[in-house]
Structure formats: C-alpha cells, structure tokens
Amino acid sequence: MTAAIDDKIQSHATAKGFTLTSACWMVVGTFMGLLGATELMAPDLTENIGWLVFGRIRPVHINIVLFGFVTPGLLGAAFYYVPRLLRTEIYSEKLGVVTVIAWNVALVAVVISLCMGYTQGREYAELIWPIDIMVVIAFALVFINLVMTVKNRQEPVLYVSVWYVLAGVILTATTYSLGNVIWRPNSGALVGIPDAILLWFYGHNVFGLLLTPLAAGVTYYVIPRVCRAPLYSHTLSLVGFWALLVVYTHIGTHHLLQVPVPTWLKVIAIVDSIAMVIPVMAFLINIWFTARGKLGEIHADIGGKFVFTGTIMYFFVSIQGSMMALPDVQRVTHFNNWVVGHAHIGVLGFAGMITLGGIYYVLPYITRKPLYSRFLADLQYWLVLIGMVGFTVVLTIAGLIQGNAWLNGEVVYRILPEIHPYYVTRAALGLMVFVSALIGLFNILATLFFNTREAAS
Amino acid sequence: MKMTFKAVVFGSLMILAAVVFAVVILPYFHTNKITPSEIFRLRSDEEATGRDIYIANGCVYCHSQSIRVIDWGLGAERIAQAGDYVQDHPILLGSQRTGPDLSQEGGEHPDDWQTAHFINPRYTRPLSIMPAFAFLGTENIERLTNYVQSLGLKNADERMKRQKFWKEASIKAYEAGPEANVRWLHELIPEGWRNIPNPYPTSAAGLARGHKIYQDFCFGCHGPIGDGMGPAQQYLYPPPLNFTILKDRGISGGILYYQIMNGITGTAMPYFKRELESEKIWDVGNYVAVNFINQTDADEEPKGIDAAYEP
C-alpha cells in the first residue's frame, strides 16, 4: 500500500457525495425505524395517517437503511481507497457525481412510492419496476467508474479490497435484477413456491454479496492502515474471498426451512450455513492477526475503532446465524423478534459500524481537514454501540418469549402484553441510534463545510 | 493465485452462475409444476383486488401465511402444502408473526367482525397492536375483508357457508326481541351445560381476575358496563349482547362458560378456548354474572367436592 499519486489535485467529489448521502439517509432510515418501533408500542399514535402505517414504513426503514445509509457509505470509502490503492485517480468524478445524484433521486422515489403503497410486496424486493431499473443503472455506473479506474491503474497488483468492491458491485447488480424479476415489470415476482425460493436467494444475498463484500473491502483497507502493519496472510484473503462467493450465495433457503420447498435444497442450506464458518473465520483471523498487538493504534483512530468493532459484531452475527440455520433452533427462533435482533447485529452492528468507520477514516483525507469533532464521533460510537447491543439483547429476549410460548401452544394475542415492555425498551434504544445519526450528520457536515482548521499534516 | 481483474470479475460471475443454476433453476424445475392441493380454487376478482390492498399496506410484515408442523394457533388444523400457493403471485409467506398466521383466516369470523377489526383492531381486540385501517375507506375495507375471508380457499368457503347460515339465524333471533333471542342463544347449548352452576365460590380475587380478563378480551364489544355498547358495537349486527337482558332468563354458570369457550358462530362473538384456560373462563363468566347480570349461581349445588384451594 503506497501513497497515491498527487493527492492535492483530486477533488474526491464522488467520495464526498456518497459520504454525505449516507449521513443524511442514516437520519431518515433510523427515524423510520424509530417510528415503527413506537407504533408497535402505541399503535394509535399515527392512527389513520395512511402513509405512515406500520406496514408501509417498515419497508421504507429497511430499504433506506440498506440502500441509503450502508451501501452509499461503504461506496464513498471505496471511491477514495480504490484509486489510492491503484495509484491513480478515479476514472471520472463527473460520472461519479452523476451517480450520486441518480442514487439520491432513486432514494427519494423509494420513500415516496412505498409510503404511497406502491410496492411489489416481496421483502427486500419491494421496489416497483422503474425504481428497480434506477437501482440497477446506479450500480452499473458505479461499476463502470471502478472498472475504468482499474484499467487506468499504475499499480499492477489488485489489493483484496479492490476484489471485494468489484465483485460486490457487479454481483449485486446481477442478483438484484434476478431477485426483483425485472423481466416481469408488473409484478416483479414468480408464482408460488419458486417465487419464495428466488426471493430468499436474493434477499439473503443482499447481505452476502452487497453488505459483506463492501464492508470487508473497507476493513481490509482501514485495519492495516491504522495498524501500520502488512496484511497477515494473502492465502487467507483468497480463501475468505472465494469461499464467501461460493458458500454464502447458495444458502438462502435457510429462510424457508419450515416451508414446503424441496428437502434437498434445505439440506444444502443447513449444511453450508455451518460451512459459513470458513469464509467468516478466514476473514476475521486475517484481520485480527493483522491487528495483533496494535489495539492501541486502533483505539486511537476513530475510523479504526468503528471498523474493528464491526468485525467483532460480524463474528457474533455469523455464529448466531449458523446456529439459527439448525432446524431445531429455528423451531423457537423463526417468525419472531429473535430474527429482528439478528438482523440488527448484522446490518447495524457489522455493516453499519464499518460504514461509519469507513466514513470517519476517509473523511480527513477527502476533505484534507481534520474531523470537526472527535468527541462527537466518539459519542456517536457509544450511542450506536449501546443502542445496537441493547436492541439485540432486548429483541432476543422478546423473541425467546414469543417462540417458546408459541411452541408451548399459547396464541399470539396472549403474548402481546408480555413483550410490550421489550418493545418500549427497544424504542428507547432506537432513540439513541437515531440521535447518534443526527450527531453524525452534524459532524460530517461540519467537517465538509464549516471546518476552518487546516489538515494536521 | 494471481488475482487479476479478469479473475476477480469473471471468476465471481461464473461462481454466481453455477450457484444460480443449482439453487434457483434446478429447484424451479422441481417446483413449478406442483399440482394444486385439494383445497385449491381460483380467487375471484374481488378477492384479488383485496389481495392488492393487503400487499400495498404491508400486512405481510406482521402476518405469515405459512402453517408449520409445530403450530398450535390460528390455522393449525391444516399444515401448508406447496399446492396451496400455485396462484400466489407474489407468494406472501411472510417472515414475522407480530400477528397470527392468516393462512386459514377465511370464515374464522363473520364479515362484521372483520370490518370492526379493520376500522380499529382495538375495538374487537383491546390489546392488539395492529394498525387501524379506517383510512382505507369502506370500499377498500370490504375488498380486504373479501380477500381475508378467502384465505384457506375451499376450506374457507366451507367455513363462510357456516358463518352465513348462522348469521341469518342470529339476526332473526335478535330481531324477534330479547326474550326470543335469549331463548335461541340457549336452546342450542347442549342440555348438560345449561344445568351446571358455576362450581367455584365468588371471591374478591376471582372477580379481580375476571375484571382484568374482561378488560383485555371483552371490553371493546360488550362495553365497560356490559350493556353491549363498546366501540365495536356500531359495526356489528347482531350487536354485542347486553348482559342485563339475561337476568331471570335461565342463565347459568354453565351457559356462560360454554358460550365464552365456544363462541357463537355467525355472530361476532369469538371463541376463547385457545386463549383462556378453564379457570379464566369461570372467572370472567362470574365477573359478568355478578357485575352485569346481577345474578350468579356461583357455589350453588350441585358443585361436587370443593376445590383444594378454596378457603
């Protein structure tokens, strides 16, 4: 990893644009989550405001968090580190800025269409066809920009982070088109059981082929930089990368273990959900051994701190995930808040933490100014961490109450008052995450626009 | 291994292609020719429009349509088969059960219960956390109801036939006046039940428990003072029973127990045997008898041997 060519002449407009996009939409996404959580404890709060009904804002929350907060944040970091690792400039900042604008237009369309009830009704594939097309085009534009940057590179070797970004972007563009059945604009769906199989192939790969590779790309860049240490093992990088693509992609059916789908498909999904240990541990051992003895450096760097915490959450979510794919465990955990807890360790604890880490790590480089406030960034770190861990604990308890009660023959209605206190606690913790998003937005805006201090070096 | 640009991009795409072949295309050919199951029928246009409203309002995020071998609750009489879903486009299995599974919801309640419940779920279910859907308007609620009443397809049709038959009978009885209505309500109850007094004595603790159960389960229909004027009343016909009319009309602990346990199909009165254990049913029954009917047979003979806990 060598210094980039003359850093001074680069505008980093694309990286800035994506970073800002992420910070703004984190506020919107977490607000929608908070609103949903509040409705679950006080359902008549938004009575008769149709476009705020729970069933509409839940998909807004999920789509905005995935495509508005996490993905742009991770791409923002990539638009900084990819050219740098390749010792060149980004192919076209203009194209990059156009991509950022198109991306934001698509996100606005997401909020409006879903709130108005225009949805295709498939989890993670709700967006209507015109927005699907916008998303695919946006990913294609990102890919073109990255590919041309790779073509123009001065550095012959492609570093691990570059593999992950390239694969993540092109594979997501492909699976997104497949999973959203874009050849059927009206419904965006197949019929019956094949629809469920395709949907969960895709839904699962939103995490496996988008969030995980992009987050791994940032991790592979930030941790060695912060530690000023070479990467521990090239072999583990290879194993982690290829094993992720082979294993993660074909286990989506573990979402359908209790549904009449072919048994052989379930067996594959269960067995290889356990095999997920291979890519997960290859990646984590590689990163953790790189950081061995360097925790002080990581602690000192706010970006490094976020990213490293994200890797710990990756460990937990993956071990938990492998357990949840066991049919016997799923008898209790399926269909209830346990899964929501898992989703939040994954998307907020792992991918979201690394998104914020990537942003805080690259921000001083792309603005050539120090971070506006380290204190606020630390505050955000603790708010997200406490909020997210608290969430998981609370939702896991609620999930166990629900799952065990149902297994015991109690009906859904009887359990509602039992989980009410957990819904209240969850909303309170959600408030912390929302406040942290506001603080982050302020800090990032201040760094970008009203920071008068000069860069430290 | 040298990770060139081509190795990364084309290698990944080739892996993806192989995976798609194995876990999407092969299963597709395995599952797309599934024959419809024995409960299958096509949906009517009305039901299909209702389904669109179901999709537009995200009912799928709180309700599954997928009954598992291990389930006991609503719909558990039939475990889902692949052939139940052959017209579902998209399929609406769902991934959360914030509310109960709806695979077999059709005919579980009469239409008037569904309407009142959609207007505001807390009208019929005081503890519900389901959103109110009054904003959809009467017409859309009707369509949604049509869809929900078709869930379970042929099984739902059977249940709806039963609901409609008894709806007519209950309306006729209601319109014939309180005397005739009470007679009709009671003559359908097996005779043994009618003659059983509540075998447990009235106690402050029992009434307090009954009060809580009444608040959590019955309040929205029968109303705070048991006159049948809860908020759901305006949508229900026959309206929820005014308990005061039961006085001196042969009411017994056994009748109350039986009606609460089994519900009155055709009317909005749901069954509670899945939600309330035996003691709770006796308690709420006695609460109604003491507070609203003003006439209780608790602890009268014949009552058998006193229960162990009685003072």
Ligand code: HEM
């Ligand atoms: C070894 C790794 C993992 C395995 C084996 C795994 C396994 C699972 C399983 C079996 C479910 C379905 C639970 C159910 O419905 O009963 C699930 C759900 C979920 N997982 Fe994971 N998981 C893993 C890692 C991750 C990661 C890294 C993320 C996020 C970046 C993630 C995000 C989610 C989400 C959001 C859901 C909820 C899906 C829904 O809406 O139903 N998982 N996971």
